[in-house]
Amino acid sequence: MPSPNSRLTDQIEQLLATDGPLRIVSAGEPVLRAGTPPYEGQLSPALLARLIDALRLTMHTAPGVGLAAPQVGVPLRIAVIEDPATVPADIREARARVPQPFRVLINPSYTGVGPTQATFYEGCLSVPGYQAVVTRPSEIHLTGEDEKGHPIDEHFSGWPARIVQHETDHLDGMLYLDRAELRSLTANEVLAERWTQATPGEAAEGLGFELP
Ligand code: ZN
Numbered sequence: 001m002p003s004p005n006s007r008l009t010d011q012i013e014q015l016l017a018t019d020g021p022l023r024i025v026s027a028g029e030p031v032l033r034a035g036t037p038p039y040e041g042q043l044s045p046a047l048l049a050r051l052i053d054a055l056r057l058t059m060h061t062a063p064g065v066g067l068a069a070p071q072v073g074v075p076l077r078i079a080v081i082e083d084p085a086t087v088p089a090d091i092r093e094a095r096a097r098v099p100q101p102f103r104v105l106i107n108p109s110y111t112g113v114g115p116t117q118a119t120f121y122e123g124c125l126s127v128p129g130y131q132a133v134v135t136r137p138s139e140i141h142l143t144g145e146d147e148k149g150h151p152i153d154e155h156f157s158g159w160p161a162r163i164v165q166h167e168t169d170h171l172d173g174m175l176y177l178d179r180a181e182l183r184s185l186t187a188n189e190v191l192a193e194r195w196t197q198a199t200p201g202e203a204a205e206g207l208g209f210e211l212p
Contacts, residue, residue, distance in 0.1 A: 005042040012043065012074060016050050021061040022072040027127050027175060031070045035173035036077040038107045039145075043076075052104055052147055055080045064125045065100070066163045068170035071126050079105045079167035083159065094198035095120055096138075096158025105152070108144035108168045112137030113155060119211055121184070121191065121200055122166065122176050131191055133184035133200050134176050135212050136165050183209040 015022060025031060043051065051074065059067040065083035069076045082102040085092060092098070096118075116138040123131040139157040142164055146152055156164050166176055184207055186195060195203040204211045 008042050008074075008076075009044070009047060012047060012051055015072065015074070016047075016054055021058040022054055024058065024062065024067075024071050024125050025073050027124075027177075029073070029126075031073050031075055032126055032170070032175065033173045034070070034075060036070060036075050036171045038077050048147070051078070052080065056082070056102065062125050066167040067125065068167045070170055070173075077107045077171045079108065079171060081105065081160070081163045081167055083163060085159070091198045098158055098160065100160040100163060104147040105142075105164070105167065106145040106147065106149075108142055108152070108164065108171065110140040110142045110156075110165060110168050113139040113141050117212060118158075118162065119200060120162070121186070121195065121203070122162065122180070123188070124166070124176050126170075127175060127177065129188055131186055131188065132177060132180035132182065133203065133209070134162075134180045136162055136179070140165060142168075181209045183207050 055067050055069065055072065058072060059080055059082065066079060066081040068079040080102065081100055083100040085097045085099040087097055117135050118138045119133055119135040121131045122134045138161060139155060140161045141155055142152060144152045169176070184200065184203060194206070201211065
């Protein structure tokens with residue numbers, strides 16, 4: 001393993017010098033487009049643990065259901081996910097939005113499993129104020145490691161699969177808008193007013209876009 005990287009260590013120490021949630025960077029910041037090098041022990045174990053705690057706190061505070069390190073300006077292949085799935089029963093059922101316990105994804109990489117796709121509105125803490133419809137594989141195979149370095153090799157389905165894909169895409173320098181149906185783009189206040197249905201069929205009709 002390479003020795004801890006001192007420039008990166010300094011950057012993260014500085015970031016973590018103040019307690020509390022970190023600033024989330026918005027679309028347009030190059031760090032969100034750069035892609036991330038794999039995590040290979042660039043940080044000391046203690047600093048890695050502090051970074052993960054800060055990512056979790058920042059995700060909770062936002063609030064959001066996932067956060068990738070580049071979203072706080074850190075160019076490392078690390079993300080966290082957690083979703084209490086506190087949504088009405090009809091939405092939970094239509095979107096398979098089951099609770100996702102807290103997980104740390106280090107060096108994650110996914111592939112779609114099977115032909116089934118899911119099409120729903122999705123948003124991003126780095127693109128505040130808007131959501132758009134994204135079609136993604138309903139089920140994925142994820143590989144990577146957890147925070148202890150133990151391998152991850154498992155299937156995710158339903159809403160947790162969407163979260164994992166969204167966060168892993170961040171680590172590849174992608175935003176959900178790169179995959180979105182752009183005619184579906186909706187401001188949050190309009191979404192709350194008009195498109196609260198469990199599935200985006202009415203939005204497709206109203207805004208003039210095709211569902212797969
Ligand atoms: Zn995002």
